Amino acid sequence: MDSDTIVEARGLNHWFGSGEARKQALFDVNLTLKRGSFTVLMGPSGSGKTTVLTLIGCLRAVQDGSVRLLDHELNGAAEAELVALRRRLGFIFQAHNLHESLTAAQNVMMGVQVHGGVPDGLAQQAAIHALGLVGLSDRTTYLPANLSGGQKQRVAVARALVASPALVLADEPTAALDKDSAAEVVDLLKRMGEARGTTTLLVTHDNRILDRADRILTLEDGRIVKIEERG
Amino acid sequence: MSRLLQALFGRLPIGWLQLSHNRTRFAAALAGVAFANVLVFVQLGIMNSMGAATLRPYDFFQADVMISAGDANALADGGNVARQWLLQAMADPDVADGTGLFIANVPWDRGEKDISLTTFGVDPAKPGFLSAEIAGDIGLLQVQDAAILDRLARGLGKEEAAAIRPQSPLAFETQGRTVTAYATFAGGGGFGGDGYMLVSDQTFLSLFPARASAAPDHILLTLRPGARPEAVIARLKTLISDPSLRIRTYTAAAEDDLRYQQTKRPTGIIFGFGVLIGVLVGLVIVYQVLSTDVADHLREYATFKAMGYGPRFFLGIVFEEALVLGIMGFVPGLIVGTAILTLMGAITTLPLAMTPSMAVSVFLGTVVFSAVSGAIATRRLAAADPADLF
Numbered sequence: 001m002d003s004d005t006i007v008e009a010r011g012l013n014h015w016f017g018s019g020e021a022r023k024q025a026l027f028d029v030n031l032t033l034k035r036g037s038f039t040v041l042m043g044p045s046g047s048g049k050t051t052v053l054t055l056i057g058c059l060r061a062v063q064d065g066s067v068r069l070l071d072h073e074l075n076g077a078a079e080a081e082l083v084a085l086r087r088r089l090g091f092i093f094q095a096h097n098l099h100e101s102l103t104a105a106q107n108v109m110m111g112v113q114v115h116g117g118v119p120d121g122l123a124q125q126a127a128i129h130a131l132g133l134v135g136l137s138d139r140t141t142y143l144p145a146n147l148s149g150g151q152k153q154r155v156a157v158a159r160a161l162v163a164s165p166a167l168v169l170a171d172e173p174t175a176a177l178d179k180d181s182a183a184e185v186v187d188l189l190k191r192m193g194e195a196r197g198t199t200t201l202l203v204t205h206d207n208r209i210l211d212r213a214d215r216i217l218t219l220e221d222g223r224i225v226k227i228e229e230r231g
Numbered sequence: 232m233s234r235l236l237q238a239l240f241g242r243l244p245i246g247w248l249q250l251s252h253n254r255t256r257f258a259a260a261l262a263g264v265a266f267a268n269v270l271v272f273v274q275l276g277i278m279n280s281m282g283a284a285t286l287r288p289y290d291f292f293q294a295d296v297m298i299s300a301g302d303a304n305a306l307a308d309g310g311n312v313a314r315q316w317l318l319q320a321m322a323d324p325d326v327a328d329g330t331g332l333f334i335a336n337v338p339w340d341r342g343e344k345d346i347s348l349t350t351f352g353v354d355p356a357k358p359g360f361l362s363a364e365i366a367g368d369i370g371l372l373q374v375q376d377a378a379i380l381d382r383l384a385r386g387l388g389k390e391e392a393a394a395i396r397p398q399s400p401l402a403f404e405t406q407g408r409t410v411t412a413y414a415t416f417a418g419g420g421g422f423g424g425d426g427y428m429l430v431s432d433q434t435f436l437s438l439f440p441a442r443a444s445a446a447p448d449h450i451l452l453t454l455r456p457g458a459r460p461e462a463v464i465a466r467l468k469t470l471i472s473d474p475s476l477r478i479r480t481y482t483a484a485a486e487d488d489l490r491y492q493q494t495k496r497p498t499g500i501i502f503g504f505g506v507l508i509g510v511l512v513g514l515v516i517v518y519q520v521l522s523t524d525v526a527d528h529l530r531e532y533a534t535f536k537a538m539g540y541g542p543r544f545f546l547g548i549v550f551e552e553a554l555v556l557g558i559m560g561f562v563p564g565l566i567v568g569t570a571i572l573t574l575m576g577a578i579t580t581l582p583l584a585m586t587p588s589m590a591v592s593v594f595l596g597t598v599v600f601s602a603v604s605g606a607i608a609t610r611r612l613a614a615a616d617p618a619d620l621f
């Protein structure tokens with residue numbers, strides 16, 4: 001595995017439930033994410049996209065096969081190691097999940113302070129800078145309740161990116177947004193990724209996003225059925 | 232506040248921001264904590280005043296050892312002691328002096344209301360057994376039917392009490408006799424009577440013809456300087472052949488009395504339970520607020536978990552909330568509690584008051600119990616699984 005490889009999954013199988021209800025969700029999934037790449041994971045609902053994301057994101061234990069993330073083997077890794085690895089990732093969820101009692105800047109600061117030892121002033125500066133990059137300079141002191149859906153998701157993007165993560169995992173980040181906001185959020189992810197050399201894995205079934213991807217993986221019934229390389 | 236907490240925790244004061252975000256709930260929670268504090272303060276105040284009132288009459292006398300009947304759980308409780316044991320005790324080389332103490336309540340018809348005076352019959356020839364304040368006036372009791380009256384007795388006017396002097400005594404009828412008060416001392420109304428009165432043992436026996444001079448309620452002894460009370464008590468126990476008698480140091484007798492009032496008497500037990508209930512109410516309120524707060528923010532907490540925040544971070548938030556609730560609820564609780572105790576003290580003339588030690592212990596208790604509720608509430612955090620967020 002060379003130093004340009006951020007994620008490498010080999011022979012990944014995953015099951016949910018136990019006994020009679022046990023059901024295989026992933027079958028022999030193999031994928032590699034190179035540093036700085038922008039990969040879109042597509043597929044019908046229930047095909048296993050989220051499962052792949054949560055496994056790579058250290059949010060679920062790897063059951064069978066291997067996932068190497070930032071030179072760490074996730075299969076059999078201790079919880080503390082997984083927590084430490086998660087700090088190097090940026091997550092963007094379908095719902096923004098902003099904290100209702102924190103301002104936009106404070107929400108973004110949470111993405112800095114997780115690393116500990118960052119002085120408040122610096123964390124705040126970084127947060128305000130990140131909010132500027134997503135076009136929300138004039139909304140830093142707003143509570144989420146006073147932001148639009150698109151603005152909230154942009155705050156979530158700023159929170160995911162503020163600490164320059166090695167890998168951004170986004171699961172249908174535009175599903176709840178109108179067309180313009182969706183395009184804006186994806187462009188933002190793409191631009192900020194390019195500016196900072198961040199690797200992005202984005203799950204969507206939104207066709208409008210596809211032309212921004214370097215590579216499109218298609219998942220069906222837990223198997224990768226198509227890999228499409230783009231410019 | 233926000234800045235203070237931020238400096239204190241070295242991170243955003245999320246607990247505080249979260250609590251103060253929902254103002255109605257925050258106010259209700261603070262009111263709840265304050266209410267629990269008031270409950271505890273009032274019960275503690277009553278318990279303390281009961282303790283002070285129980286110990287008050289022990290201050291009127293001075294002795295090293297007290298001999299009482301086996302069933303004499305309190306000063307005015309139980310049977311009497313044969314005077315012959317006083318003579319026996321005097322035979323011990325370390326016993327310097329001894330006297331009998333008589334106790335009974337007399338009613339005093341004050342017109343609109345009868346009051347009850349706890350009356351002590353003492354030997355006027357032995358001022359050494361009396362507190363300094365009383366000892367100076369003890370000679371006045373040589374006169375038959377003379378009394379020294381409690382100037383703080385309930386139902387006795389301040390001016391009326393202040394006017395009592397040898398040259399302007401106050402006479403009143405009780406037990407079919409006319410008692411004349413020539414002087415006063417500071418006693419105070421308690422739970423067992425409205426005040427106190429001292430008379431000579433002779434006067435006492437004429438007020439209570441059924442009582443015998445040979446059977447006082449307690450025997451008080453003073454010891455020679457340097458004598459060890461425990462050793463003397465051990466010797467007295469072999470010397471005095473009635474095993475049912477309680478022979479204790481005077482201080483131990485007072486402590487036993489206090490313990491009896493607080494743990495054996497129904498009133499003491501009820502107020503003890505009151506304190507417990509106050510603590511439980513506070514615990515439940517803080518737990519309820521914190522666990523609802525955790526439940527309301529599960530998605531946000533799950534997000535923080537996904538971002539890499541560990542269990543200590545979440546414990547910190549909940550403890551922060553518990554501290555804020557405990558401290559901010561304590562202040563109004565202290566103010567209202569002080570007001571209620573002062574008011575109750577004025578109405579009942581019981582020694583009811585907020586004491587610094589009460590305030591400090593209730594404050595520490597509030598903080599500790601809030602933290603405990605917080606710790607219990609964090610168990611709900613386990614339900615925040617970041618894998619469910621996608």
Ligand SMILES: Nc1ncnc2c1ncn2[C@@H]1O[C@H](COP(=O)(O)OP(=O)(O)O)[C@@H](O)[C@H]1O
Pocket residue numbers: 016017025043044045046047048049050051052
């Ligand atoms: N927590 C879970 N428990 C049981 N089954 C699950 C769970 N999560 C996902 N699955 C199942 O695994 C399969 C893949 O789900 P998922 O990865 O969420 O698909 P997608 O994100 O592509 O819609 C589906 O059949 C789904 O029902």
Ligand SMILES: [Mg+2]
Pocket residue numbers: 049050051621
């Ligand atoms: Mg999904």
